[in-house]
Amino acid sequence: MxxxxxxxxxxxxxxxxxxxxxxxxxxxxxxxIALHHWMTKETGACCAGTAPIWPLTAL
Structure with a gap:
C-alpha cells in the first residue's frame, strides 16, 4: 500500500x-510508515496509563 x-x-x-x-x-x-506503525501498535504494559501526547479535548 x-x-x-x-x-x-x-x-x-x-x-x-x-x-x-x-x-x-x-x-x-x-x-x-510511521503513521501505520502508530495506528496498528497494541497498547502494552509500558504504555498503559500514560497520558496522550496532545490533549484530546482540544480536538
Missing part, C-alpha cells in the same frame, strides 16, 4: 506543476 502511494506521487506533480523530488517522496513514505 505504501509502495503504491510512492508510485502515485512519482506519477503526479506538486502544486507548482513540477514532479515530486525523490527526497520528498521518501519523506512522505517515511511519514506513512
Amino acid at each position: 505504501i509502495a503504491e502511494y510512492a508510485d502515485a506521487l512519482r506519477a503526479k506533480t506538486n502544486r507548482n506543476g513540477r514532479p515530486y523530488a525523490p527526497r520528498t517522496i521518501g519523506a512522505y513514505k517515511d511519514a506513512a
